[in-house]
Amino acid sequence: MDMQSPAPTHSPSSQSEEAPAKKGLKALMDATLRSSSSFKEDSYLSSTLKDSEKKALEDFKSRLHKSADRFSVDSKAPHVSVWGVPLLGGDERADVVLLKFLRARDFRVQDAMAMLEKCLDWRKEFKTDGILDEDLGFKELEGVVAYMHSYDKEGHPVCYNAYGVFKDKEMYDKVFGDEEKLKRFLRWRVQVLERGINLLHFKPGGVNSMIQVTDLKNMPKRELRVASSQILSLFQDNYPEMVARKIFVNVPWYFSMIYSMFSPFLTQRTKSKFVIARENNVAETLYKFIRPENVPVQYGGLSRSEDLQAGPAKPASEFSIKGGEKVHLEIEGIEGGATIVWDLVVGGWELEYGAEFVPNAEGSYTIAVEKCRKMVAGDGPIHNSFAAKEHGKLVLSIDNSLSRRKKVAAYRYLVRRSSSSVPA
Structure with a gap:
């Protein structure tokens, strides 16, 4: 049976604002978000x-x-x-x-x-035209350093970049240890970009550019200076207008100072594509552009790389939890003999979560499906199931009462009867 995603019920709570961030970075974040929201991509019509x-x-x-x-x-x-x-x-x-x-x-x-x-x-x-067929020997970097992963809300393919793995000296030496290794890495990085370009339409009114998400967490800036400058030069010179939006996540507090140094060399059009997110609001920022079922789990979404092979992701419902608030998601109409499967994620977590099944029949006991526990930053999404022996409802409880920060969240579920399964 089809089931609508329930609206969360809210318990009374007091609101409180997030503590102010570093003023320079917060001002830059606000400015880039405003600028990006006004950016108009070419239609090529x-x-x-x-x-x-x-x-x-x-x-x-x-x-x-x-x-x-x-x-x-x-x-x-x-x-x-x-x-x-x-x-x-x-x-x-x-x-x-x-x-x-x-x-x-x-x-x-x-x-x-x-x-x-x-x-x-x-x-x-x-020899770029034949690069997609090459095995460049970077299997350990696939899905970690640079990779294509799903699409944004407007259908742009999304490319993720994360260089924190190179903080490990052994890994750094393995990939960038000499001139020959650096050349091979640059070739691999171009290969990843060409994969993304293969997903573009190159048609008037179509999807003709991609989204880039760059993760600055643990990025060894000094060590990667040569590689970064060569990658930037290659892309700027040979891939014009291929990026519709550039999102920086896990941005350190000093990023505003770095930005101020190279900002004069960027065109206003380029700067208007930038969006900046600190570590504690990565999911909140990405959800503005990418649906949560298409955001990788490491960035507060529900998407795992292995899921991409199974076709389009099942849609998720977004909601938010204010600081000092409790939210109860009630999934009603579950019949006896049915199994309910659900996914839930909260950006940044740092709150308590639990689940229980409440039977309809009077005198039946509530069943603790998942005992209430603290979920911390870095925890992946919840994925669980419950086989109901009688009619009732599943209640997911998210308690943010000890935090002052608003959190973004998403969930989805499906109910399987004994003879069939119907997505909710």
């Missing part, structure tokens, strides 16, 4: 282009046709392509690609042409 932008696009195409022989192996039938998109011959995807280069150079045609030429030369030299 011709109807949205200004006359001057349409003229620049036509000029760009004309220049590319004249220079096609330089990039094609067949001078009789010139063929120029990038990311699998032929740039000559009228393919509508070509306009999307060319507009990315134009946007990156503020519609200065000559500069955009120079950028495209350098990109095509680099891709030929780097």
Whole structure:
């Protein structure tokens, strides 16, 4: 039977505000969130282009046709392509690609042409078109350092980056120990990016960019300076307008000082894509852009990498718990003989959780399914099940009464009867 996600019931409580954070970082977080909310991604629809932008696009195409022989192996039938998109011959995807280069150079045609030429030369030299088929030997980094994981609310593929593992000297030396190892790592990092680009539509009005989430927790900044600068340079020079939003999570308090140093070198458009989240509000920030069932468990979501192989994730319901508040989620209408399975996660935890089954029949005893216990930061999502022997309801209790901070949370469930299972 279909069941609607119940609205949480709230017990009376007093509200209290979170203690102020470092002023510089908090101001930067607020500013980037406001700026990001006003950022408007290109639709690449011709109807949205200004006359001057349409003229620049036509000029760009004309220049590319004249220079096609330089990039094609067949001078009789010139063929120029990038990311699998032929740039000559009228393919509508070509306009999307060319507009990315134009946007990156503020519609200065000559500069955009120079950028495209350098990109095509680099891709030929780097042998990028065949990179997806290579085994570069970084299995231990897959799903840890840089990886694609699901989509945001608007359908953008999401790329996660986390370099904290390199705080371990042995791991650092293994990956970056010499020039040859660094080159191989850069090649692997480009491979991950190309996987994400394979998920893009390159069509007007389609999904034409991705989301990047960068985890700064335990990142050894000094040791990774060379690798970071080379990665940044490669991406800026050869992958224009591929990122719709850049979200930094687990940001240290001193990040605002670092940001102030490189901020003058960033365009306003680039800065408007930034979102910054401290360690205690990672889930809250990510939930603004990515549904909780698509957020990895290590960032306060319900998604595990192995779940991605099973198709689209089952939707979860979001809710929030104020500081000093208790929330009870009641899942009613459970029949005797049915099994209920549920997932629950709270961003950052640091509260108490318990579950009980309350039978409908008078005189029946309430069953403690999960004894109330303290859940701390770092705990993964709850995943549990209960086989009901009689009609009743399941009550999930989340007690945030000892905290002053509001927490974001999400849950989902399904009820399986003895003969069938029906998602709720």
